[in-house]
Each structure stands twice: as structure tokens, then as C-alpha cells.
Amino acid sequence: MPPLFPVTLALYAVACTLYLAHLWVENTPVGSLQSGARIALGLAFASHAVDIGWLCLHGMHPVVNAREALSFVSWLMCGAFLLISFRLQVSIVGALVVPATMVLYVAARLSPSQEALHGSSLLGNIHVTLATAGVAIFAVAAGAAIIYLIEERNLKAHRPGRLSKHGSALMTLDTLNRRCILLGFPLFTVAMVTGALWAVRSHTTGLFSAQYAIATATWILYAGLLVARQTVGFRGRKAALVTLLGFATAMIVLLIYFARGVSGA
Amino acid sequence: MPRLCVVGLSHKTAPIELRERVAIPEGGLSDALKRLTGLPGVREAMILSTCNRVEIYASLDESIAVELLMPFLSGSHAEVEKALYRLEGDEALRHVFKVTASLDSMVIGESQILGQVKEAYALAVAAQTVGPVLQKTLPRAFQLAKRVRTETDVAKSSASIASAAVDLAEQIFGKIAGRSVLCVGAGKMGDLSARHLKSAGVGPLHVVNRTLSRAEALADKLGGHAAPWSDLESLLAKVDIVLCSTGATEPVITAEQVSRVMRARKGRWLFFIDIAVPRDVHADVGQIENVYLYDVDTLEKVVSQNLEGRERAADQADKILLEELARFVVAERHQGVVPVIKALRGHFEQVARAEVERALAKVHLDDRARAQVAQIGDAIVNKLLHAPLTALKRTAGDEQADGEALAKAVRELFALDRLEVSAERSEVAEVPASEAGEVPAKEAGKGSR
Structure with missing residues (x-):
């Protein structure tokens, strides 16, 4: 286990508490809480990076197996959210994304060690790295989509509650969703292509496997969403729902990959 | 020792008719303050006169009853007198803090009252009717008000329909600055709400009305653009916020119309604020994707939720x-x-210094040795005083302990009052220790709290 695991975990826990506190604590200056949360998350991100770097120094690729892929996903989710939180007022999304990041990180570190899934194949490494990065960014988009749906329902029902008041504006959440998908989609596309090539070359899984079919469905959903956004102004609630559907399919692919890792298939 | 007193009436004790009768116009405040401080025993005064309260904050001599201030406000009218509250000491202090922090306001947390108290205080400062008691109390009350505003949600939610609408717009669009607004109807209600939106920083403002001239009049007043009624649909496709306030008896904006508009807008968010009664926007409009519709009832519901939160x-x-x-x-x-501590230390130091000097006069020592002897004198004083001074400070801060009695006893034991008086008379204040116990109690109690 990497030596910085307890430090990283503690930092994630602090960031997590502060992002959740922002949502629930009533009489705390919001600004200072937000910057405190961001600093804690920044430190957690850095510590997690050292953690991943330590594995690399020991000759392991960051996504050498499903276990490490989980850790890598959580690190990228954290990075993507951090990056976006400087541009948009989205700390409410942090209350969802940061705990998820922490859970994934803990799951990765506490799950049993696994054999390398894709050996030392360059194509395999590129595929898994990019697919992981894409899913991590889609996870942030999904977080934004969930918050959007809750806030939207409250506003429509004339009950703008605590979440809407402490949260981000609907338009900001939709922008976060759009930007994340714009960022994650090209990575995911290259991952699909390299994955196909890798599958054909290594004869590991067929192009027509369930995993590949579901991954293709994810790609089609996000491609459709991007096109619909540009052409017919597809946005708001429907875009949030499609994002969640796309993310669910991407998670299924990840789960299959993880299950294979665990079973050693 | 002068004490803080409050006499006044507020929305909680008096209806508007009484408050009107007692209110002091701004122009008359300086005169009133001078008359107040001209009353016997009134050391300091300030007057807070707003539409919800008229109050006098004064510092009165111990011997003067707070009731002295009542006729000043009531003019001896029994009805007004009944509505007046009179508070003194800690109760008065608590009241001033509560009022300034907007915790006694009709709408709890409203921001106006802090400004009004600040103005009243500034006026009293200008009229030179403020002294140590108010100078200590009011700035502390302003600090408290700031703490309450920043550390609690008491002032965070909007308490009026117009500000609730601005809040809702911000929850949809983020910043409201630069968002375009369409006013449908040019009535008085629309005018007021549009002004509120304008002051919140909205961008271009359009006005449509069945009578173009009225739309033009309102647009001129608000710095917007007027348009004929026929432009309604094209404007709906352009703007972000629609404020409806026509006097129409039937909805003037229908769901079919908004559905068409939303297609043209490519689904961009649209926020309807319908403050007209009967409503201007058909209820079905609220069901359309990315359209948010709030009418008077739903806005009021939001406001009352906010007030509960407050x-x-x-x-x-x-x-x-x-x-x-x-x-x-x-x-x-x-x-x-503090005065007791100062006097006690002064007295001890003086005695030590005098004794050291007397002793030094009898022997021949070099400068270094003389300095050392003087230091010994200081050290003895410090050691002797450490325990009594600590006890004085401790009991002063402790509500249970009778710090006042202890301070009084110290004054009496060491004849501090008599020493102070003689020090004032002549610069030399050497009192033989033997006289310390002979100070009359009447004098010894003077100046202690």
C-alpha cells in the first residue's frame, strides 16, 4: 500500500466534511468554507498524485488493473472538479463528487491486489488510461446532472429550498455538464478506437462483446447529446437525464472490467 | 454612576396612529436632543425615530428615575404613556443590541434599521449629546449587528415579493446582471417591480403594453425600450425574464404561445414573474420544459418560507x-x-519610593547600588500586590462574586479616595499608613461601582 494512503484519506475526509458542511451548516461564512474545502481538496489531489507516482516508481502503470483504475478515476474526478470549481460556482456539486471520490479511493486501496489486466501493451495502456479519464470526467458531469434535477424539481414545484439557495444556478450546472462532456468525449472516443484495435490485436475480448456494445452505447448517447445541444438546443432537464443514462452505461462497462479483474478472467 | 436607559414605543406596543403622534421629524431631532439633555440628570441622549419605533436612548444619573423621560415622548397623553416601555441597565443594553441587530424589527433581519440607528447616533454626536455611556454602547451594538448578519442566515433570504423574484432569477441564471427583462403591462405594480429588478442590475429592459403611449412612458422612466403589443411574441423569444402586470381579466400569455417561443429560443431558460391578479400567464406555461412560472401566490409562499427561516x-x-x-x-x-487598581498600585509605589529615598539619603552608595535598592523596592511592591490585584480582576469578571464590594473594601482599607483627593490638592501625597483605617465610609464608597 502506498505510504501516503492515510494522509490522502485524511485530506479527502476533511475536504468531504467541508463540502458537506457548506450544504448543511447554517451560520458559517460560505466564502471561507468554500476556500477551505478547495484547499483541502487541492492537498488531497496532490497527495493522491504522489500516491499514484509511488506506484509508477515501483514499475506499475497507473491503470495496471481494475483496482488501480478505480484509484485513477477518483484522482481524475477530483482534478476535473477542482479545475472547474475555479471557473464556476459549483461547490454544491463538490458535496456529491468529493464523497464519491473518497469512496472510490478507499475501495481501490482496500480491495485485494490484482494481476495486470493488459500486460505491458502500449495500446492497452492508452485505452485503459483514456477510458478511465473519460469516465472520471463523465462522473463530474453526472454529479452536476443530479444536482440539476433536484434543484429543477424544487424550482418547478415552487419550493426553492436549502439546496437551491446554497447551491449553484441551473444555468451554471448545465454549463458544467456541457463542458465536462465536451472534455470527456474526445478522450472516450480515442479510448474506444484504441480499445477496438487492442481487442483485435490481442484477441482478448471480441469487438462484439457485451462490454464493447455497452461502451458503444455510452459513446452514442454522449455523441447524440453533444449534437442535440448544438443543433436543437437540447439542454436542462433532458440533457441531465441523458448524461445520467450515459454515465450509468459507462459505469456498467467499468464494473464488468472490475469484475473481470477480481475474478482474474 | 450614570446608567443606560431606554424609553420608547414600537410596532410591538403601539399601532401606527400612536407612533405617528410620537414620531419626531428629522429636522426637529437636534432641538429635541438639546431639550432632552437640558433635563436634570440626563447626561447623554440620542433619539431613534423610524416608522416602526420611536425611542430615546439616554444615560441618566443614578438618582434620576427613568420615568422622567416619559412625558418627553408622551406629552402626558395617557394612551401613549401606556404604550411606552422603559428599560434600564442590562435590560436597556440588551434592547439596544436587539434593535440594532434587527432582531426586534417587524421583518426580522431587515437591513434598514442598522442604518437608521447609525444615523441617529451620528446626529447625536453632531449635537454633542453623546458621552461615555453611549460612546461605548452604540459602536458595540454595530459590531454585534455585523456579526449577526455574517454569522447567521437572519438576513440572507428575501423578505419581499420583488426580492424573492430576484433571488429566484439568480437561482436559474446565476448572476442577474445583464439579463434582459420584458415588462408586459405598464401599471404601477409593474413599475415598482421593474425598478427593483433594475436596481438588482438587470440588462436591457423592454416594455410592451396594449396602449403604446403608456409603455413609452414607463420605458422612459426606467431607461428601457417600448414596443407595441404585436411584438410580444418576438420579444418573448429574446428576453430572459418576463414581468407581467397587466390589468387583463384573461391570461394574455398562453402555453401554445410559449411552446412556440421556446422552440425559437432553442430551449433557453425563461422565467415568468406574474404579479397580476387575475393572472396574466396561463398556469400550463409552468409545465413547459425550462420555463419557470411564479405568480403572486407562489412568490408569497416563498417569502413566507423565508420568513420562517429568518x-x-x-x-x-x-x-x-x-x-x-x-x-x-x-x-x-x-x-x-481599573481606577481602584491604579490607585492601589500608585499608593504602594509612592510609599516604597519615599521609603527607598529616605533610606538612600542616610547611606553613601554608588549609582549601581542605588538602582539595585530601588529595584528591590519595586519588586516588594509587585509581590505584595500580585494576590490582591488578581483577586480584584477575577471578582470583577465573575457575576457570582461581589467584585463591587471587594473594590469598595480595598478603597476603604487603603484610604484610596482620601489619597486621590490629597493628590489632587497637592502633587505630594504622602499619607502615613496609620491613618489608613480612619477614612469615613461615605468618602470611601465614592467612585466605586
Whole structure:
């Protein structure tokens, strides 16, 4: 286990508490809480990076197996959210994304060690790295989509509650969703292509496997969403729902990959 | 020792008819303050006269009853007198803190009152009717008000329909600055709400009305653009916020129309604020994707939810108030023993210095040795005083302990009052220790709290 695991975990826990506190604590200056949360998350991100770097120094690729892929996903989710939180007022999304990041990180570190899934194949490494990065960014988009749906329902029902008041504006959440998908989609596309090539070359899984079919469905959903956004102004609630559907399919692919890792298939 | 007193009436004790009768116009405040401080025993005064309250904050001599101030406000009208409250000491202090922090306001947390108290204080300062008591109390009350505003949610939610609408717009669009607005109808209600939106910083403002001339008049007033009724649909496709306030008896904006508009807008968010009664926008419009419709009823519902939230936050604010109050009272008590501590230390130092000098006059020592002897004198004083001074400070801050009695006893034991008087008379204040016990109690009690 990497030596910085307890430090990283503690930092994630602090960031997590502060992002959740922002949502629930009533009489705390919001600004200072937000910057405190961001600093804690920044430190957690850095510590997690050292953690991943330590594995690399020991000759392991960051996504050498499903276990490490989980850790890598959580690190990228954290990075993507951090990056976006400087541009948009989205700390409410942090209350969802940061705990998820922490859970994934803990799951990765506490799950049993696994054999390398894709050996030392360059194509395999590129595929898994990019697919992981894409899913991590889609996870942030999904977080934004969930918050959007809750806030939207409250506003429509004339009950703008605590979440809407402490949260981000609907338009900001939709922008976060759009930007994340714009960022994650090209990575995911290259991952699909390299994955196909890798599958054909290594004869590991067929192009027509369930995993590949579901991954293709994810790609089609996000491609459709991007096109619909540009052409017919597809946005708001429907875009949030499609994002969640796309993310669910991407998670299924990840789960299959993880299950294979665990079973050693 | 002068004490803080409050006499006044507010929306809680008097209806508007009585408040009107007592209110003092701004122009008459300086005169009123001068008349107040001209009353016997009134050391300081300030007057807070707003539409919800008329109050006198004064510092009165110990021998003067707070009732002295009542005729000043009531003019001896029994009805007004009945509505007047009179508070003194800690109760008065608590009231001033509560009013300034907007915890006693009709709409808890409203921001106007702090400005009004600040103005009233500035006016009293200008009229030179402010002294040590008000100078200590009011700035502390302003600090408390700031703490309450920043540390609780008491002032965070909007308390009027117009500000609730601005809040909702921000929850949809983020920043409201630069968002375009369409006013449908050019009535008085629309005018008021549009002004509120304008002051919140919205961007281009369009006005449509069945009678173009009225639309033009309102647009001129608000710095917007007027358009004929026929442009309604094209404008709906352009703007972000629609404010409806026509006098029409049937909805003037229908769901079919908005569905068409939303297609043209490519689904961009649209926020309808319908303050017209009967409503201008058909209820079905609210069902359309990315369209948010709030009418008077739903806006009022939001406001009342906010007010409930304010009431809850007021409980937290009360805790802060009590905390500040306790801190203030302890600081005041500490302040009260400072003269005793000073006098006691002065007395000891003087005796030590005199004795050292007398001893040094009898022997021949070099400068270094003389300095050392003087230092020994100081050290003895410090050691002897350490325990009594600590006890004085401790009991002063402790509500249970009778710090006042202890301070009084110290004054009496060491004849500090008599020493102070003689020090004032002549610069030499050497009192033989043997006389210390002979000070009359009447004198010894003077100046202690």
C-alpha cells in the first residue's frame, strides 16, 4: 500500500466534511468554507498524485488493473472538479463528487491486489488510461446532472429550498455538464478506437462483446447529446437525464472490467 | 454612576396612529436632543425615530428615575404613556443590541434599521449629546449587528415579493446582471417591480403594453425600450425574464404561445414573474420544459418560507446577542475596577519610593547600588500586590462574586479616595499608613461601582 494512503484519506475526509458542511451548516461564512474545502481538496489531489507516482516508481502503470483504475478515476474526478470549481460556482456539486471520490479511493486501496489486466501493451495502456479519464470526467458531469434535477424539481414545484439557495444556478450546472462532456468525449472516443484495435490485436475480448456494445452505447448517447445541444438546443432537464443514462452505461462497462479483474478472467 | 436607559414605543406596543403622534421629524431631532439633555440628570441622549419605533436612548444619573423621560415622548397623553416601555441597565443594553441587530424589527433581519440607528447616533454626536455611556454602547451594538448578519442566515433570504423574484432569477441564471427583462403591462405594480429588478442590475429592459403611449412612458422612466403589443411574441423569444402586470381579466400569455417561443429560443431558460391578479400567464406555461412560472401566490409562499427561516435564524442570533452582552458586561466590570487598581498600585509605589529615598539619603552608595535598592523596592511592591490585584480582576469578571464590594473594601482599607483627593490638592501625597483605617465610609464608597 502506498505510504501516503492515510494522509490522502485524511485530506479527502476533511475536504468531504467541508463540502458537506457548506450544504448543511447554517451560520458559517460560505466564502471561507468554500476556500477551505478547495484547499483541502487541492492537498488531497496532490497527495493522491504522489500516491499514484509511488506506484509508477515501483514499475506499475497507473491503470495496471481494475483496482488501480478505480484509484485513477477518483484522482481524475477530483482534478476535473477542482479545475472547474475555479471557473464556476459549483461547490454544491463538490458535496456529491468529493464523497464519491473518497469512496472510490478507499475501495481501490482496500480491495485485494490484482494481476495486470493488459500486460505491458502500449495500446492497452492508452485505452485503459483514456477510458478511465473519460469516465472520471463523465462522473463530474453526472454529479452536476443530479444536482440539476433536484434543484429543477424544487424550482418547478415552487419550493426553492436549502439546496437551491446554497447551491449553484441551473444555468451554471448545465454549463458544467456541457463542458465536462465536451472534455470527456474526445478522450472516450480515442479510448474506444484504441480499445477496438487492442481487442483485435490481442484477441482478448471480441469487438462484439457485451462490454464493447455497452461502451458503444455510452459513446452514442454522449455523441447524440453533444449534437442535440448544438443543433436543437437540447439542454436542462433532458440533457441531465441523458448524461445520467450515459454515465450509468459507462459505469456498467467499468464494473464488468472490475469484475473481470477480481475474478482474474 | 450614570446608567443606560431606554424609553420608547414600537410596532410591538403601539399601532401606527400612536407612533405617528410620537414620531419626531428629522429636522426637529437636534432641538429635541438639546431639550432632552437640558433635563436634570440626563447626561447623554440620542433619539431613534423610524416608522416602526420611536425611542430615546439616554444615560441618566443614578438618582434620576427613568420615568422622567416619559412625558418627553408622551406629552402626558395617557394612551401613549401606556404604550411606552422603559428599560434600564442590562435590560436597556440588551434592547439596544436587539434593535440594532434587527432582531426586534417587524421583518426580522431587515437591513434598514442598522442604518437608521447609525444615523441617529451620528446626529447625536453632531449635537454633542453623546458621552461615555453611549460612546461605548452604540459602536458595540454595530459590531454585534455585523456579526449577526455574517454569522447567521437572519438576513440572507428575501423578505419581499420583488426580492424573492430576484433571488429566484439568480437561482436559474446565476448572476442577474445583464439579463434582459420584458415588462408586459405598464401599471404601477409593474413599475415598482421593474425598478427593483433594475436596481438588482438587470440588462436591457423592454416594455410592451396594449396602449403604446403608456409603455413609452414607463420605458422612459426606467431607461428601457417600448414596443407595441404585436411584438410580444418576438420579444418573448429574446428576453430572459418576463414581468407581467397587466390589468387583463384573461391570461394574455398562453402555453401554445410559449411552446412556440421556446422552440425559437432553442430551449433557453425563461422565467415568468406574474404579479397580476387575475393572472396574466396561463398556469400550463409552468409545465413547459425550462420555463419557470411564479405568480403572486407562489412568490408569497416563498417569502413566507423565508420568513420562517429568518425566525429560526433569529434563535441563533439571540445566542450571539447574549454572548456579546455578557462580554460587554464583563468588560464594563473590569473597566470599573481599573481606577481602584491604579490607585492601589500608585499608593504602594509612592510609599516604597519615599521609603527607598529616605533610606538612600542616610547611606553613601554608588549609582549601581542605588538602582539595585530601588529595584528591590519595586519588586516588594509587585509581590505584595500580585494576590490582591488578581483577586480584584477575577471578582470583577465573575457575576457570582461581589467584585463591587471587594473594590469598595480595598478603597476603604487603603484610604484610596482620601489619597486621590490629597493628590489632587497637592502633587505630594504622602499619607502615613496609620491613618489608613480612619477614612469615613461615605468618602470611601465614592467612585466605586
